Amino acid sequence: MVSTAIAVLIAVVVGAITAVLGFFGGQSYRRKVAEQKLGSAEEEAKRIINDAIKTAQQKKKESAIEAKDELFRLKAEADKEIKDRRSEISRQEHRLDQKEENIDRKTNALEKKEEDQRKRAELIEARLAEIEQMREREVEKLEFIAGLSQEAAKEMLLARLDEELTHEKALKIAAYETQTKEDADKLAKELITQAVSRCAADHSSEITVSVVTLPNDEMKGRIIGREGRNIRALETATGVDLIIDDTPEAITLSSFDPVRREVARMTLEKLIADGRIHPARIEEMVEKCRREMDATMKREGERAVMDVGVHGLHPDLVKLIGRLKYRTSYGQNVLNHSMEVAYIAGLMAAELGLNVNMAKRAGMLHDIGKALTHEIEGSHVGIGVDLVKKYKENPAIIHAVEAHHGDVEPSTPLAFIIMAADAISAARPGARRENVENYVKRLEDLEAISSSFPGVETSYAIQAGREVRILVKPEVVSDDRLTILAHDIVKKIEDELEYPGQIKINVIRENRATDYAK
Missing domain, CATH: 3.30.300.30 (ANL, C-terminal domain)
Incomplete structure (x- = not known):
């Protein structure tokens, strides 16, 4: 490759010299000079070519020497890496051999232990069989000495154990009872005492008959009327039985429905005051007294909820609460009882840190079903639950109304408070009358x-x-x-x-x- 370049260079130089000589060929002097220069150029070209050849050969030798050195270096590195890898493989093989030896030793030890365990298990089974035989012989001796069979001895031991457990159980029950009473009675007495002492609700024992005072005994005849038409008209219009007996200057009104009885009492008093007693006037006066009764019940309901501090009740519920004024339970006025339960429940809720307004509301509504027990079949609890559900009361209040007599298991503090307040109001001495x-x-x-x-x-x-x-x-x-x-x-x-x-x-x-x- 270097020789070709030198030949090209010489050709270029010769061509240039030839051109110059041709340009100046007409002149001999110049020709001589050109010939001399051409000779010098040829010599210089030869020298350059020789130098280039020597340099190329030197470069070639140096490249060959560098290639051999690189080859020797790479070979040495490869040999070293192979040697290192062989050493590492030898170490790994040595470690694996050691592990295998350890595993073999452990396996032999485990096999030896298993053999020892098997021998011990066989020995234990033999010992157990021997002990069982000894126990059977001892049991036979004990039965012979005691004169009791094994079953009889078991029954005797169980009886003694039962007596001991009964004794311990009685002691624990007594201890738990004492501790519970000391803790619960203290708190309960404080709550109930405060509630009862702070509750100033009056109650009176009422009955299912009403007595109307007459100005004189002649009024009895006017009330009965000719052939009894007045008393029949009055009983038909009011649904109340009039009892006219030998009691001087008095007529007894009897009815299972206190509202009807009150309407009849008001009608009779107005008729006596007016003096005009005949069937048409009786019907007119009964209708007037019923309207007055409705207004009175509404006023009584509003007064009761206002006194207790319960707000936001549906107007129909307020009217039913007023209707409880004319309802009694064992002689106890139900409206007064409901107000008293509301007061006591509110006081208990305040002491226990619960919602006082919710407790009063539940106490006021717990017996609301008694307002309709004479018109709707069922218990007052079921009727009351239907009413509070109908008027969208709080679920907690619905549950308290449903659980206050234990018809369902109480599950909220409010339900327990209403149960307690109801029992306190009903059980107070003189609150109720039983026949x-x-x-x-x-x-x-x-x-x-x-x-x-x-x-x-x-x-x-x-x-x-x-x-x-x-x-x-x-x-x-x-x-x-x-x-x-x-x-x-x-x-x-x-x-x-x-x-x-x-x-x-x-x-x-x-x-x-x-x-x-x-």
């Missing part, structure tokens, strides 16, 4: 339930049925079973009887030793 038959039947039921348990000798219902004293047979009922028996009696009374307030159960066990000195 003799119901009173005697309740006492008899209490004594019958108490006497139905085995070991009870006799029972006595005292303090108007608020306490039962039960005498048990000491040879049948032990001291440990007294607490359990009292709990069983309480549960049966709660399940089978309905009663206001609470009933105290006293179970008495007495041992007497009698002897005579002769």
Whole structure:
């Protein structure tokens, strides 16, 4: 490649010289000079060519030497890397050999342990079989010595264990009962005492008949009318029975519906004051008194909710609340009772940090169903729940109304407050009146339930049925079973009887030793 370049260069130089000589060929001097220069140029060209050839050969030798050096270097690096890798592989193989040796040793040790365990298991099974045979022989000896079979001995031990557990259970029940009473009674008494003492609601015992005073006995004849037409018209228009007997200057009005009875009383008083008593006037006066009664019930409802501090009730509910003024339960006025429950519930809610307005509202509405029990079939609880649902009351209030007599299990603090407030108002001495038959039947039921348990000798219902004293047979009922028996009696009374307030159960066990000195 270098020789070709030098040849080209020489050709160019020669061509240039030839051109110059041709240009100046006419002149000999110039020709000589050109020939001399041409000779010098040829010599210079040869020298340059020789130098170029030498330089190229030198470069070629140097490149060959560098290539050999690079080749030797790469080979040395490759040999070193191969040597390192072989060393690493040797180390890994050595480690694997060690691991295999360790695994073999552990496997041998495990096999040896398994063999030892198998031998020990066989030994243990043999020992267990020997122990079982010894136990059977011991049991036979014990049965022979004690004169009891194994089943009889088990029954004896279970009986003793049952007695011990009964004793421990009675002790724990008594301890829990004492602690619970100390904690619960303290708080309950504080709440109830504050609620009752701060509640100044009056209540009076009412009955299902009304007596109208007459100015004289001659008025009885005018009220009866010719052939009884006036009294028939009055009874037909009002739905109330008029009882005219030998009571001087008085007529008794009797009806299961207190609203009708009140309308009849107002009508009769207005007729007596007016003096004009005949069927047409009676019908006119009855209609007028009914309108007045509706207005009165509305006013009474508004007054009651205003006094209690309950706002936002539907007008129909307010009217029904006023209707409760003429409804009684065991002689207790239901409107006054509802207001009292609202007061007590509000005070309890305040002490417990609950919503006072919600508690008052629920207390005011808890017996709302009693306003319609004479018109709609069903219990006052079911009717009341339908009413509060109809007028979109709060679900918590609906639940409190539904649960205040235990028809459903109470699940909110508000429901428990309404139950307690209702019981407090109903159970207060003098709040309600019971007839003799119901009173005697309740006492008899209490004594019958108490006497139905085995070991009870006799029972006595005292303090108007608020306490039962039960005498048990000491040879049948032990001291440990007294607490359990009292709990069983309480549960049966709660399940089978309905009663206001609470009933105290006293179970008495007495041992007497009698002897005579002769």
